Amino acid sequence: MSFKTTHELHKRRFGRNLGVGLVLAGFVAIVFGLTIAKVTSGDFQMKKSTVSGAKN
Amino acid sequence: MSDASINASTLREDEAGFGDYFALLKPRVMSLVVFTALVGLVAAPVPVNPMVGFCAILFIAIGGGASGALNMWWDADIDRVMRRTRGRPIPAGKIEPGEAMVLGLALSGLAVVMLGLATNPFAGLFLAFTIFFYVVIYTMWLKRATPQNIVIGGAAGAFPPVIGWIAATGDMAIEPWLMFALTFMWTPPHFWALALFMRSDYDDAGVPMLTVTHGRRVTRTHILVYTGLLAVLAVGAGFSDIGGPIYLVVSVVLNALFLRGAWRISRRDEDASESDNFAVERSFFRLSLLYLFLHFGAILIEAVLKPFGLGGW
Numbered sequence: 190m191s192f193k194t195t196h197e198l199h200k201r202r203f204g205r206n207l208g209v210g211l212v213l214a215g216f217v218a219i220v221f222g223l224t225i226a227k228v229t230s231g232d233f234q235m236k237k238s239t240v241s242g243a244k245n
Numbered sequence: 246m247s248d249a250s251i252n253a254s255t256l257r258e259d260e261a262g263f264g265d266y267f268a269l270l271k272p273r274v275m276s277l278v279v280f281t282a283l284v285g286l287v288a289a290p291v292p293v294n295p296m297v298g299f300c301a302i303l304f305i306a307i308g309g310g311a312s313g314a315l316n317m318w319w320d321a322d323i324d325r326v327m328r329r330t331r332g333r334p335i336p337a338g339k340i341e342p343g344e345a346m347v348l349g350l351a352l353s354g355l356a357v358v359m360l361g362l363a364t365n366p367f368a369g370l371f372l373a374f375t376i377f378f379y380v381v382i383y384t385m386w387l388k389r390a391t392p393q394n395i396v397i398g399g400a401a402g403a404f405p406p407v408i409g410w411i412a413a414t415g416d417m418a419i420e421p422w423l424m425f426a427l428t429f430m431w432t433p434p435h436f437w438a439l440a441l442f443m444r445s446d447y448d449d450a451g452v453p454m455l456t457v458t459h460g461r462r463v464t465r466t467h468i469l470v471y472t473g474l475l476a477v478l479a480v481g482a483g484f485s486d487i488g489g490p491i492y493l494v495v496s497v498v499l500n501a502l503f504l505r506g507a508w509r510i511s512r513r514d515e516d517a518s519e520s521d522n523f524a525v526e527r528s529f530f531r532l533s534l535l536y537l538f539l540h541f542g543a544i545l546i547e548a549v550l551k552p553f554g555l556g557g558w
Contacts, residue, residue: 201262208266226294230297
């Protein structure tokens with residue numbers, strides 16, 4: 190097995206993959222943060238009538 | 246052979262990096278979209294959760310970027326001809342046009358759905374309409390069909406504050422349309438000034454710019470007329486709910502300078518412009534950038550001060 194020097198193209202591809210990875214991680218963080226914001230501000234709270242209807 | 250190895254068949258020295266894909270989104274246009282959408286969102290009379298507000302601006306920006314990618318996909322042929330756009334990733338041979346189209350469509354879908362979920366479906370739909378307007382109505386249809394292309398393109402660029410407002414309120418009102426009108430009326434003099442000193446670009450590309458179809462004298466007159474109408478609108482908006490004393494002072498000063506610039510452009514002939522390398526046209530173009538930024542900045546300041554009893558009338 191021979192050890193090859195890293196080609197400039199490898200560096201560029203690594204940069205691209207790293208960029209996509211960071212964007213995806215950022216997207217996950219944003220969706221998580223948005224969910225927390227929505228839940229804590231009561232956006233997903235069920236209406237009282239729906240809740241009491243479900244009990245009957 | 247591992248997939249990471251290099252051989253002659255896969256090696257492309259000009260292979261795109263991450264930055265090239267980002268450049269497809271037209272970051273400079275995106276910064277204007279972010280700023281004006283933010284002003285629309287903040288000026289709305291409804292408090293918005295900061296995280297929701299952040300997401301709204303982000304997805305409006307991504308929608309704007311997606312339009313940029315679709316625009317570059319469609320206009321790749323004329324971008325190759327124009328000096329100003331020759332370095333873009335597609336004409337430079339770094340990215341295939343099809344890749345730009347897929348990226349643009351994917352990001353459009355993502356932005357519309359996520360904005361709808363983060364704020365309200367109306368905002369998502371309005372973003373979808375804006376992307377459609379910019380890509381289909383402007384880029385594909387009217388840009389190459391009419392010398393009024395810039396006027397129509399200006400409408401597409403003017404929608405972000407309206408989307409920001411709808412994201413906050415879920416409703417329509419007159420105020421965001423005043424902000425729309427400000428950008429809409431500002432775009433023609435801004436771009437026609439650019440067309441005056443980037444003369445060969447649009448000629449070579451065969452885009453029916455006013456300078457090409459109706460001549461440079463008519464373009465100069467159009468700049469003056471639009472600037473006059475813009476001044477009336479911009480100063481008038483100062484007396485509405487988005488205005489206030491700070492906005493009014495900023496607007497009066499900027500419009501006086503802008504009108505002076507437009508007047509000077511209209512009085513010049515080609516020989517005078519050539520002799521100083523379009524100095525007046527160039528300075529008018531630079532002023533136009535400041536003009537829009539400071540007008541929206543003033544609206545933002547008025548909105549931010551309002552809860553403290555300082556902004557607005």
